[in-house]
Amino acid sequence: MQFYLPVAEMSANIFIFIAMGGAVGFLSGLFGVGGGFLMTPLLIFSGIPPAVAVGTEAAQIVASSVSGALAQWRRRNIDITMGLVLLAGGIVGSFFGVELVGVLRRLGQFEFFVSACYVTFLGVIGTLMMIESVNTIRKIRGGMVVGMRRSGQHNWIHGLPLKMRFQRSKLYISAIPPFLLGLFVGLLAAIMGVGGGFIMVPAMIYLLRVPTNVVVGTSLFQIVFLTAVTTILQARLNYTVDVVLAVLLMMGGVIGAQFGVAAGERLKGEQLRFLLAGLVLLVGLRFAWQLIAEPRDLYSLSPGGA
Amino acid sequence: MRTGLVRAAVLGVTVVLAATFLLLAAGEGASQGQPPQRKKAPAPVAKEATQGTPQEVKREQQPGARESVQADVSARTVSVTSSFNGTEIVIFGAVDNSQQPSAESGYYDVVIVVEGVPGRVVARRKNNVAGLWLNTSSATFDAVPSYYAVASTRPLDEIASEEFRASHGIGFQHLRLTPAFGQAQALSTEDLKEFRSAVIRLKQKEGLYVQDPYSVAFIGRSLFRSAIELPANVTVGPFTTRVFLFREEKLLSQYSVRLTLEREGLERYLHSFAFGYPTLYGFMTVAIAVAAGLLASTVFRKPAH
Numbered sequence: 001m002q003f004y005l006p007v008a009e010m011s012a013n014i015f016i017f018i019a020m021g022g023a024v025g026f027l028s029g030l031f032g033v034g035g036g037f038l039m040t041p042l043l044i045f046s047g048i049p050p051a052v053a054v055g056t057e058a059a060q061i062v063a064s065s066v067s068g069a070l071a072q073w074r075r076r077n078i079d080i081t082m083g084l085v086l087l088a089g090g091i092v093g094s095f096f097g098v099e100l101v102g103v104l105r106r107l108g109q110f111e112f113f114v115s116a117c118y119v120t121f122l123g124v125i126g127t128l129m130m131i132e133s134v135n136t137i138r139k140i141r142g143g144m145v146v147g148m149r150r151s152g153q154h155n156w157i158h159g160l161p162l163k164m165r166f167q168r169s170k171l172y173i174s175a176i177p178p179f180l181l182g183l184f185v186g187l188l189a190a191i192m193g194v195g196g197g198f199i200m201v202p203a204m205i206y207l208l209r210v211p212t213n214v215v216v217g218t219s220l221f222q223i224v225f226l227t228a229v230t231t232i233l234q235a236r237l238n239y240t241v242d243v244v245l246a247v248l249l250m251m252g253g254v255i256g257a258q259f260g261v262a263a264g265e266r267l268k269g270e271q272l273r274f275l276l277a278g279l280v281l282l283v284g285l286r287f288a289w290q291l292i293a294e295p296r297d298l299y300s301l302s303p304g305g306a
Numbered sequence: 307m308r309t310g311l312v313r314a315a316v317l318g319v320t321v322v323l324a325a326t327f328l329l330l331a332a333g334e335g336a337s338q339g340q341p342p343q344r345k346k347a348p349a350p351v352a353k354e355a356t357q358g359t360p361q362e363v364k365r366e367q368q369p370g371a372r373e374s375v376q377a378d379v380s381a382r383t384v385s386v387t388s389s390f391n392g393t394e395i396v397i398f399g400a401v402d403n404s405q406q407p408s409a410e411s412g413y414y415d416v417v418i419v420v421e422g423v424p425g426r427v428v429a430r431r432k433n434n435v436a437g438l439w440l441n442t443s444s445a446t447f448d449a450v451p452s453y454y455a456v457a458s459t460r461p462l463d464e465i466a467s468e469e470f471r472a473s474h475g476i477g478f479q480h481l482r483l484t485p486a487f488g489q490a491q492a493l494s495t496e497d498l499k500e501f502r503s504a505v506i507r508l509k510q511k512e513g514l515y516v517q518d519p520y521s522v523a524f525i526g527r528s529l530f531r532s533a534i535e536l537p538a539n540v541t542v543g544p545f546t547t548r549v550f551l552f553r554e555e556k557l558l559s560q561y562s563v564r565l566t567l568e569r570e571g572l573e574r575y576l577h578s579f580a581f582g583y584p585t586l587y588g589f590m591t592v593a594i595a596v597a598a599g600l601l602a603s604t605v606f607r608k609p610a611h
Contacts, residue, residue, distance in 0.1 A: 002389060002391045002538075003388050003389070004386065004387070004388050004389065004390040004391070004538070004573055006569075006573055006576040006577040006580060007576075007577070007580050009539070009541075010538065010539055011390065011391045011392070011538035011539075059591045059592065059594075059595045060595065062592055062595035062596060062599065063594075063595035063596070063598040063599040063602075064599065065599070066595070066596050066599030066600060066603075067599045067600065067602055067603030070599075070600070070603060071603065108428065108430045108441045108444055109440070109441060112438075112440045112441065228592045228595075228596075231588055231591055231592050231595070232585065232588030232589060232591075232592060233588070234588070235580065235584045235585070235587050235588030235591060236584045236585045236588055237584075239580060239581055239584060241580070241587070241588060241591055242580075243576060243580070243587070243590070243591050243594065244388075244576065246591055246594070246595065247594060247598075250594075250595060250598040250599075251598075254598055254599060254601075254602030255602065255606075257602070258602065258606040291438045291439060291440075292437060292438065292439070293439075294434070294439065295432055295439055297508070298431050298432045298433075299429055299430065299431050299432075299501070299504035299507075299508060300429070300430050300432070300441070300508070301427055301428070301429055301430075301504075301505060301508050301509070302427070302428050302430070303425060303426065303427060303428070
């Protein structure tokens with residue numbers, strides 16, 4: 001069944017997009033990630049204008065993270081203070097990101113920039129995750145007991161001013177690093193059409209040394225609000241949110257995620273991380289290929305703004 | 307107590323949604339004064355308005371001067387609804403005082419030009435920079451028709467002179483794509499030519515520029531028709547249709563008729579919402595997303611142990 005998308009201004013087969021939402025929802029439930037880094041590329045490769053894909057995906061991430069955030073809230077796994085500081089930075093970052101999307105679109109460099117971001121971040125994160133998971137799997141095979149290490153050692157972050165107490169994280173650190181982290185992730189969220197959990201979670205663990213049990217909840221908490229703000233900004237400034245497309249993706253996504261969560265419970269953490277790393281690297285490679293391979297047509301058209 | 311929290315959240319979202327729609331409805335009511343051309347397609351403008359009745363024409367036996375052409379389209383207003391997936395427009399017309407012995411005789415030639423809204427288009431060219439392909443040069447063109455179709459009874463160069471086609475913008479090579487004032491970078495004439503042909507080629511690939519030299523057919527001595535495909539990716543707006551009647555490279559008569567593509571129903575509602583009230587639209591999208599997420603988590607929630 002075809003449906004004419006009001007903002008993307010194209011006729012789309014609704015079942016394809018529901019299925020796409022379902023597949024990505026399944027994977028995001030399985031791995032406990034937002035799925036933005038999978039969905040946005042899929043949308044772009046299926047012919048949705050990149051800017052609309054990025055804007056619309058922000059809305060779909062709201063839907064897929066809100067239930068997760070609520071579940072974490074019930075389990076008291078959210079450090080609200082930390083979440084708010086991250087969010088404050090995130091909103092500032094998102095605002096600049098949305099502006100930057102507009103500027104890059106006018107310059108004709110948006111697609112290149114998005115591809116380059118995907119290659120860089122997916123490449124780095126995928127590689128790190130791959131190494132870590134392979135090491136863990138090897139150690140477990142070797143019969144070692146692996147525990148998440150949490151060293152109390154101080155690093156440069158502890159020398160910064162504006163110290164705040166983050167009760168649930170049991171931290172007393174400067175507000176500047178979480179604010180900057182939030183800003184950076186907000187910027188990326190707006191440009192790449194992702195929630196940014198894949199950067200937020202490792203950064204919180206390794207840079208801010210937030211306890212792991214609080215990390216996922218706090219990250220989800222800030223993602224819900226950040227992507228909500230990004231959606232509104234994209235709609236307001238770039239007119240690139242397609243509500244029909246968003247609803248199609250949500251329909252598939254929320255259902256797929258439930259099955260993904262169930263499937264994920266049967267796999268071990270390091271196996272999941274290994275699979276996720278492979279997936280992340282594949283998407284990154286797909287983007288790299290697009291940058292390196294000679295395009296079929298050197299020319300492209302875009303409507304010229306005033 | 308937990309279900310109470312969820313219920314409260316769902317209720318809250320529902321209230322927000324309802325309020326949004328109410329606000330919207332009020333907004334829609336207030337903005338009823340839409341641009342005038344959206345409502346009705348204007349009446350066809352006959353270029354050769356003065357013409358005698360058939361009897362008068364027969365009395366003055368001056369061959370070639372009497373014929374005139376009239377035409378219309380199958381739908382003056384095409385609705386772009388949510389189920390829009392491209393459409394076919396039939397353009398039909400008649401030659402008044404046709405001297406043509408039969409439909410197959412090829413006595414007259416007809417050229418039909420359908421043009422969409424002109425707009426600004428930026429063409430970009432990728433170049434390999436240190437192993438990466440990125441857009442390095444661009445050309446901006448003004449007044450590029452969003453859609454352009456030429457249908458005729460025979461190849462255009464057999465119907466009308468080069469000068470005529472150039473002055474009337476008939477055929478791809480005579481499309482007036484004017485380079486915009488103040489280009490991003492200086493472009494040579496060679497470059498501009500390449501960008502120009504790239505615009506036409508890419509538009510053709512999208513099915514938006516069509517040239518079909520045998521698609522106008524005479525059905526009788528005076529009646530002719532042609533079908534033109536409007537693809538799903540066509541830009542909404544007014545279209546002009548020009549019909550030219552030729553006899554041995556001489557223009558006998560010309561006629562033009564407008565047709566309009568309009569958004570209708572839900573499609574129109576959502577589009578005008580997204581572009582007219584973008585902030586509210588953003589909030590509504592977020593509200594829908596939150597509602598969908600909460601709904602899913604309540605429906606699929608594991609039963610309490």
